[in-house]
Amino acid sequence: QVLLQESGPGLVKPSDTLSLTCTVSDGSISDYYWSWIRQSPGKGLEYIGYIYTTETSNYNPSLKSRLTISLDTSKNQISLTVTSVTAADTAVYYCARLRVGVGGYFDSWGQGTLVTVSA
Amino acid sequence: SYELIQPPSVSVSPGQTASITCSGDKLGEKYVCWYQQKPGQSPVLVIYGDNSRPSGIPERFAGSNSGNTAILTITGAQASDEADYFCQAWDSSAPVTFGGGTKVTVL
Numbered sequence: 001q002v003l004l005q006e007s008g009p010g011l012v013k014p015s016d017t018l019s020l021t022c023t024v025s026d027g028s029i030s031d032y033y034w035s036w037i038r039q040s041p042g043k044g045l046e047y048i049g050y051i052y053t054t055e056t057s058n059y060n061p062s063l064k065s066r067l068t069i070s071l072d073t074s075k076n077q078i079s080l081t082v083t084s085v086t087a088a089d090t091a092v093y094y095c096a097r098l099r100v101g102v103g104g105y106f107d108s109w110g111q112g113t114l115v116t117v118s119a
Numbered sequence: 120s121y122e123l124i125q126p127p128s129v130s131v132s133p134g135q136t137a138s139i140t141c142s143g144d145k146l147g148e149k150y151v152c153w154y155q156q157k158p159g160q161s162p163v164l165v166i167y168g169d170n171s172r173p174s175g176i177p178e179r180f181a182g183s184n185s186g187n188t189a190i191l192t193i194t195g196a197q198a199s200d201e202a203d204y205f206c207q208a209w210d211s212s213a214p215v216t217f218g219g220g221t222k223v224t225v226l
Contacts, residue, residue, distance in 0.1 A: 047217060102171065103151070107173060
């Protein structure tokens with residue numbers, strides 16, 4: 001059973017950069033696709049992006065100019081960076097394992113981490 | 120950008136059948152999956168590939184997808200099924216789109 005754990009600061013100032021890490025236990029991250037998804041308080045799910053290798057990644061077009069998703073295989077971690085944050089970036093951020101085959105679906109999720117953007 | 124439309128809420132009596140719709144242009148040509156999310160918890164995959172159940176998901180959860188509409192059916196709804204349900208479509212051009220979510224109330 002793969003376990004995913006998000007970590008990072010819970011409070012970020014407007015215009016600053018948000019950086020989160022997802023640590024994966026019980027399995028190599030090299031074998032799968034990994035994704036970030038967020039959920040604003042009381043709202044629905046928003047796809048942020050996914051990564052398989054540095055050359056194989058996809059970002060939500062509405063966020064792409066501010067996003068970087070990267071892998072650290074030595075630490076079994078996936079990272080997310082969002083620049084120039086605003087209050088609209090306040091959300092619970094989830095990392096999830098993306099299975100690609102019969103379509104694409106997220107079969108394992110982290111517990112999520114709340115990030116609040118506020119001065 | 121691609122959109123998926125779900126009804127905001129669905130009510131069902133215990134033991135009865137709940138149907139949650141997810142509509143999108145030519146949705147039947149894409150693969151659809153469904154997630155269940157209870158308050159304060161992470162989403163859980165209940166259907167993938169239109170109609171496949173992951174291990175551990177009860178048989179009362181079933182999915183279908185045709186034309187412009189995908190449907191999640193809960194047959195014999197239980198109190199524990201009360202949750203938000205999100206559909207998600209996968210397409211190679213715009214890989215991931217989520218529906219807005221449907222709150223299922225069992226009463």
